[in-house]
Amino acid sequence: MGRFVLKRLLQVIPVLIGISIIIFTIMQLSPSNPARLILGEKATEEQIEALSAELGTDQPAVKQYFNYMGGLLHGDLGNSYRTRMPVMDEIVDRFPTTFFLAILVMVVSTAISIPLGVLSSLRQNSLFDAITTIIALLLTAMPSFWLGLMLMLIFAEKLQWLPAIGSTEFIHFIMPTLTLSAANIASNMRMTRSSMLEVIRQDYIRTARAKGAPEKVVIVKHALKNALIPVVTAIGMNFGWSLGGAVLIESVFSMKGLGTLLLNGVRTKDVPVVMSAVLVTSLIFCVVTLLVDISYGFIDPRIKAQYENKR
Amino acid sequence: MKNTDSAPRKSRSFIQDVWYRFKKEKLAILGLVILLIIFATAILGGFLLDYEKDIITQDIPNKLASPSFQHIFGTDGFGRDIFYRIVWGARYSLLIGFSGSIIGLLVGGLMGAVAGYMGGTVDAVFMRIIDMFIALPTTILAVAIVSVLGPSLTNLIVAISIANVPSYARLTRSSVLTIKDNEFIEASTAVGGNGVHIMMQHILPNVLATLIVQFTMGVGWSITTAAGLSYLGLGVTPPDPEWGNMLSEGRDVMRYNSNLVIFPGLFIMVTVLALNLVGDGIRDAVDPKLKN
Amino acid sequence: MSEKLIEVVDLKKYFKTRQGDLHAVDGINFSINRGETLGIVGESGCGKSTLGRLVMRLHEATSGSVYYNGTDITKLKGSKLKELRKEMQIIFQDPYSSLNPRMTVSNLIAEPLNLNKVYKTKQETEARVKELMETVGLAPRLINAYPHELDGGRRQRIGIARALALNPKVIVCDEPVSALDVSIQAQILNLLMDLQDEYGLTYLFITHDLSVVKHISNRIAVMYLGQCIELASSKEIFANPIHPYTKALLSAIPVADTSVRGKKQEILKGEVVSPINPKPGCRFAPRCAYATEACTSCELSLREVEPGHFVSCRLFDGEK
Amino acid sequence: GSKSKSTGEKKGESSRDSLVIGMAAEISTLDPHMHSNIGTANLMLAIFESLLTHDFVTDEIKPGLAESYEVSEDGMTIDMTLRTDFKFHNGDPVTMEDVLYSMERTMESAFQNVFWDAVDNVEAVDDTHLRFNLNQPDNNLPYYIADFANIVPKAVVEADPDGFARAPIGCGPYKFVNWSQGMQIDMEADPNYPDGEAPIKNVTWRFITDRSTALVALETGEVDAFMTMNGADFDQIRNTEGLTLKTVSGNNTYYLSLNMEDEVLSNDKVREAICLAIDKKSVIDGAEYGEAKIADHGFIREGQVGYSDNFKEAERDVERGKALLAEAGYANGLSLELKCQSSKTTHAQVIQANLKEIGIDVEIVQLENSAFYADLENGDFQMEFGGFGQYTPDPSSTFRYVYRSDGVMAGNYYRLNSPEIDELLARGEVSTDPEERQKIYEEVIQLVEDAHCCKYIYWPTANIAHNSDLKGVEATPVGEYDIYNYYW
């Protein structure tokens, strides 16, 4: 297992390099000139040239890439084209919000979706099953900006329980977490339910019952663990997305997060910002994927054996 | 106690067998009917509605009307009938939702299955490629696609499909990992089954349940995500309606005219719900243990 | 005598486990002639199934070789391996997990046929499936049944039908009849022997049912903890068992006769040696009534104590 | 800008001493010379002082750090006298050296150097007297000075320019306190401000990108004022007790540009037909919630140079539009592409419907900002809908971008190429004779109208919504707000 983890950690490097190349290429592909985007529509040719020279965007793309990557090796993420500030500062500043939100979302959606999924699998085709399914689907189909606003109108405006905006205190995270969790809950719940339905009919569940195990033990200890793999996979994926894709929520609740930074970066073709933001999220994502893969090993010893025998 | 029906069971192909059992699931049939209605709407809408008159003609004095007999879902910011636009938009939304998910399913499913089954280097290479795509924000991907291929509906589908691939890949792989150690896989190898055969015959049916869930949820996700990419120019071009886009169009006034977002949202939900019902039905139908 | 069809040379299979390498098969040598049946008996967990799988190349051997017709199959690849698969088949020990729960009986039996494109048309395949079902005694009605709807015996028959489908030359039978009642067991054994007579099949027959193994095998190999400890013709083994373990084995057979009821049976005592990183020396020594200090230290190998009778036991080292 | 305290009574004794003011766009820098952005300028206004002050409500230029200024007869020199009572927030007095340094800095700034084309150099006559030497007269110069030539402490900036951009030191009424990236900037009133300490002690600038959220935040009191509310929410704000909405016609102008170099659109008749088909009111109603003013005089509003009662824009005339199209050979209709930013898709759809009436099928291509501007610059479009903001009341600065033939990269996207206009604009820029300039610009406006290069549609409504208890708030066309005037 240790070797497996080590090997997987080493694989993170090519992945990050691959991502950096992809992102850099994409950024080069977009037709606009960052200097123009920064200076605005009224800027003249000379102004743009001057700024381009200053930013280094007039250099050949390959050179720019290696400049950036060279800096990265020394822990320097470069300076934002737009703000001229070290990207590192911005990321350090915003990352915690995003990360914390992603964690909260993961915890909340998992805590809600797994029990619901299990319950509805046990009561397959019952009224409970139908209702939870419909609610879950309602949540997915609800645009998050709408759900966000509704929560805000209810909890911030009508009831005045929660602040509408901000991202500094725990209380600020409640509504964004709920909003972001909504969509995850539905898919995780469905995934749990379906996976459980597969497992619940296996013979070893019968064995557990024959031991006289209470239904709770049968479900949690025997069935759930076997059903968990696709669910854990889905949770990992969702975590990654909340990490990189919470732009809408950040803007609705006016939180300072990586998503906004990234989006602004893309819009202004701020290469260092985009590169760094994506690389940071990618890194986290790689770690999450790795954790998920490791968790497979803990959940299912047969998979662990596959890892160890590196078949 | 005597069983008069002693004839051997009719021989059926896998598909026939699944259909035979699917037919018995009431909810699944309900889902299928809803889905068919939605599809029929998408197709028939084209004949029943006059694009010029019903869909795009503006009636600004009459904008943002609440639901009424005349406009059962009310009108949008240009005074266009929301119901008609939803009906008309079904074709685009379904196209985006389904084709994006289907391509994602095929490509991702295949990659995940191959990676999980082969293991070792293939697994490492495939899954690290998938990692790159997961980490690649959809927006950035879409930017690339717009830059290279230009903005269009087709390219939107390309973007959505690519964005869909990773989850199918990882889910498929995870399920493959759990079942590839089963003895029946070994048994198939013993009679000469190669990788492709084993994957199609033995692994696929066993990962189907997971993939179905992902698919049924993915269609809705694709529709709403597509709407989010419209600022890049991807997607249907105005004034053509599409559910996701209708959601975004209603955003400014949703607080006062919630019908602008509720109705398209409801249609997305009904579609996803119907799909889920059908998906549950298929899942149960392909699981012989549930034969009842 | 007739030529060697299968030859196993110093075959080893170690599984990695948390505590260390598990020596499931640890240096086995034997050969099987064409048309012969070699029975493998031995304690549960001694590596019989693993050996069968190695011969089938369903596991990759840790070391050693398996020659089939002179070619080392542990190194075969691609189409050659596929060819081999047509000639060698296996009946799995466990009829529950070796059948894909989502396939019907006909699909399961047709799988080898389809895979090797034996027949061109569906009708031909179906006809063959029906024929096979009849051969193994499965009612035609069950053609679309799923394994979980069937009892253990019927499931095992599916496995047998699958193995027979391709008319293989060698069949590894991993306890093919242990799940069957005696009557059906008799049917199947008759069938296997008929097939052998008709097509000159070669069997590697793994079982713990000694009456069955005696009935069907020409020679019998006795295994203990990954090693072959005794090998002789089946008559010889039953008539003149040498190794203490073999003796214990034979004495433990329950007889379908109430007159011997209550007779105190010998139960093997002593600690079972763990197959994980086993110590050198005789692995049976801790349970052996005749064991001496020397048994745990010496290197043992199979040696011929009588013509055609091989034993690996220190007690007989000096005798011949 | 310096704080001309026109407003009479000040209620210093109010219980509240803090203000949270919301803004939609995150700002990228607090270095006054490194931006050309209105949102940023709002903060500069509070932290820094310029030589002159721009009163955004009345659009007048008032004294700032310079207690007086004087433009020479020929318009070629400007003389100023500095006040000596200003101190930077770090306690250092504002010296001539700082002023010269600051002028030099803005003139070299990639963001701002365009404004100083007319300036040859700036020299210190003595410790308190300053002279601008120009190479040609420039009517906009006082505005540029007021808006961009903020005075920075030379020593501090030179020591650490990057640090300065993040934690600036100025001599304005508010001291910079803290900048929390992506969230808010805090400042507090400088007690030593020579014109008197600002009435509100602590001010927080909060970034809120989502307007619906901004409204909720206003309603819950989490922010006290928010600039640039969404038109859709105006009624709600007006009807909410405790909230006030101030509006004024903004300085932006939105219009439809027609690419004159395009094969089809190079035909004057087609362009005229398009101009005749546009229904401005429908655009305002359909896309601006009725909250905008019809732009009936191009960029020019009443009171500006070039405004004339005689100017009459062509009335909407669908029939004539159709006839013109027929004449141009498109009796059976015509397909054109309309590019716009995605935020302007609604507008584009109304225009699409308008043009449909004369038989033009419009395909809307919505683009993300950078792609949009790239296409405009490259002339890769047929029609384009967008806006252009006027910084200064004098049209010369705007017109040089949007009408001069060399301005294709910066506003003249329709590729107007008229030597006549070029010549008029050149004269207008240097002329100091108001009457002559009036004539020149009247003429330009008419020429542009006749060129059918674009159709001006509307002036949006600049607005600020605020807690009704907050006093001293006025909407300004530019969208810049001087919080020194605010009090509870």
Add this chain to the structure above:
Amino acid sequence: MENILEIKDLHVQYQTSEDTNYALNGIDLNIQKGETLGLVGETGAGKTTIALSILRLLQSGVGQIKSGDILFEGKSLLELNDTEIRKVRGDKISMIFQDPMSSLNPVLTVGDQIAEAIDLHRSLSKQELSDMVDSTLELVGIPKSRKNDYPHQFSGGMKQRVIIAIALSTNPELLIADEPTTALDVTIQAQVLHLMEELKQKLNMSMLMITHDLGIVAQICDHVAIIYAGKIIEYGTVYEIFDKSREHHPYTKGLFGSIPDLTVETRRLTPVKGLMADPADLPEGCYFHPRCDECMEICKNKVPDSCGMGGEHYVRCHLFKERQV
């Protein structure tokens, strides 16, 4: 002697989407306290179904108890509620499942799975529990060092032994052993049977031993029931059944005839001819008649009743009708 288990006229069906499998068609069986009842029969005869019915573990929705009753210590098991039946399962009645491969949870170590069974019914300290697991494993011949292994790391026979260990670990009053030794070699089999025998002696445990192996039946069972197509066709003490001088049901004779004999050299075995009965399509009359050499006209129409053959011996066959007492 007192009956620990009484099965009365039990009918069980499996309802699949296409057929109804009449698995049990009126089973009457008693097990006396402290004795071992051997249940022998062809595959598919319904042996496992009886076992599962007792513990009410038939696949829900598919396997249905149509009529009849099962009394354990005089109380009907079919009337217990969920909590009550749970108290019976594993504690009072344990079951050894026939399919060891799929009956073990693949993600839990074998040690845990044994420990769980004990833990559910006994309150032991961690250490005691772990010791108990160790000793149980050794009792079935598995080195205790392997208790942290997972089922997939075990051979077929070892898994079966784990299942046995689970069932025995709680010292049940009634042990249902469904072909408990099919995957075991004879030495281990002997060891396991010996173990059961000991428990039987020590705790007065009763046992339902389902097996094909007539050797085992002969050695350890007190009574034997022979089941064919969901009906008991012969019942008696082990001596009666194995008594060659007695008359037996034709199927029983067939069964005995098909065992390979260690002492005689035969090339061919003599199985019961024909195919086993199809529970979805049972023949009229005696279920065995299509395969019976001594089939009479009456056998084709009438279901035979049970005839007493003297002693405790009963046979369900028309041949012996006249002897009925």
